Amino acid sequence: MPNLAAAAAARLSVAPMMDWTDRHCRFFHRVLSRNALLYTEMVTAPALVRGGALHLLEHSAEEHPVALQLGGSDPTELAQAARLGAAAGYCEINLNCGCPSDRVQSGTFGAVLMRDPALVARAFRMMQGAVEVPVTVKCRIGVDEQIPAETLPEFLSQLVGAGCERVIIHARKAWLKGLSPKENRDIPPLDYALVHEMKALFPNLIIDINGGIETLDQTRGFLDAGLDGVMVGRAAYHRPWDILGTADAVIWGDTPRCATPEAAAIAMIPYIEAHLAGGGRLHQVTRHMLGLFAGRPGARLWRRVLSEGANRPDAGPALLEEALETVQAASRAA
Template identity: 60%
Template sequence: MRQPLDRRLSVAPMMDWTDRHCRAFHRALSARALLYTEMVTAPAVLHGDHERLLGFDAVEHPVALQLGGSDPTQLAEAARVGERFGYDEINLNVGCPSDRVQSGKFGACLMREPELVADCMAAIKDAVAVPATVKCRIGVDDQDPEVSLFATADACAAVGIDTFIVHARKAWLKGLSPKENRDVPPLDYGLVRRLKRERPHLSITINGGIGSLDEAEAHLDAADDVQLDGVMLGRAAYHEPGLLGQADRRLFGATTPDVDAYEAIERYKPYLAARLAEGVHLPAMTRHMLGLMHGRPGARAFRRILTVEAIRPGAGLEVVDRAVDAVREAEARREAA
């Protein structure tokens, strides 16, 4: 029998960021966090290069595939492909506010059509044996979030969907850019907690504006008799990935030592070496590491070496070693001062 996924911490699907190299790097820091792909549209899965779009390394498990689309038949077939590739979960994007998503009638604009979301989710659920989940906003534009969020959750629950990741902001499809939609609409964590309180049988993960493990722990505390099932971190995990090195202990109760930046790089190096041997260029992988030394002496030199030297023809693991040495030397100088 398949073990349920532990959702206490997940890393958000982020376009242009959470590619397979990023996920392998994050896994070097946390063995337990649930990782998500960038959104891949169902038509792309059906007509595109499967290995390029969906390929991933076994080290990434547990890892979820996020799909975009609004055609139940297409989504079902794309979900089957994802399951064959070995993904541990199929997730539907009901939250992205980009112009491309709006023109394709999927993403956040689906918040206006809860019954269509339910039809899509029913098709995905029937197509695969792995969990089928929804990542949504609390509403769009002039919707009343207290109506739109519950309508989406209830419609999906009626077809057997029980797991939701809720970005606790509206999306404004007119007047705000995708970037502004990540910051400008006010957060309503209380509404997400209310959803869990009033629908306790559903698994609810909260997302949006959570910047640290301290905040994640606070969300997971059983305050006001509500026990959320998980927290999803986005930009915080990407820009300061070192925090993931403490996540297994702090959020999952692991007794293993925290993973520091140096150990994470050593764990990531076999993956780097394997991909370099396949012809992947070093900067495609090291770009995800730039925030690892955040706040440490030598962090600027670390970023510069990984940015400038990694793009040189033939650049390999020696560049990573030089970047690490720059931090070690800066730390030694500070200690000696």
């Protein structure tokens, strides 16, 4: 199924990150960039299909373009979950074949699926057959004792044979035993060259690269070198202005949504007011905004004011304005 529109948005995407890329985070990231493709946290197919946890699919129209990442290993269940995700309005359904956590392994999905490309291909076929939106796969270059240069081409070949048109490759192995999920994000060496080799081997497959990408200059470099998209994870979360604040101009040649990080903070106030009016708490939103001024005067004070005050029951937009005033004062003094 053609997914050129999703691929255009995915020239830069923000990775699905558990406990981070919830709907409040995604709304904030959308304030920063109108074009970047955003992903949900991973949602498990069993939670949706067996548990009926449809609240996990809640999101706002303002977040689009936004994709749903699913975890699971049963093709029939994944197809049912994909159908629910498409009905909820997501523009893409992504299958997680990269998460190395123990919890994910115990459910026989995530990175462990790299060991069974035939199962992944079968799941892909059923998922894509169940929905009209594009289905994609996010994977590692390999797991454990696999030799990625040998096993990754076979994995991709089976996906292409199943009709897959876009894959996001995290350019690290995952060690399912012996390394924690955090260590799996840092210790296995990056092999960007192998991802480029896969693009040469599968020129018609849309390939996005992920893993260890810290700057828009790196992003631009991967795109200029022939890869189709770049997925940024922790850097986009911890330094959102550096990655997303200028991405529309740098990656798409578009006018930025906000001229400054201060303007982005102010743009969040109506959303915060609506969230509080609905019974939400300030920290549920502002915890995702702590890195907005990273590397700029007043960044530490911004984090401190929000971290210390946002959990108070009466905390509201006034606290955000107070934090912003500390940043502006620090900027004037710099």
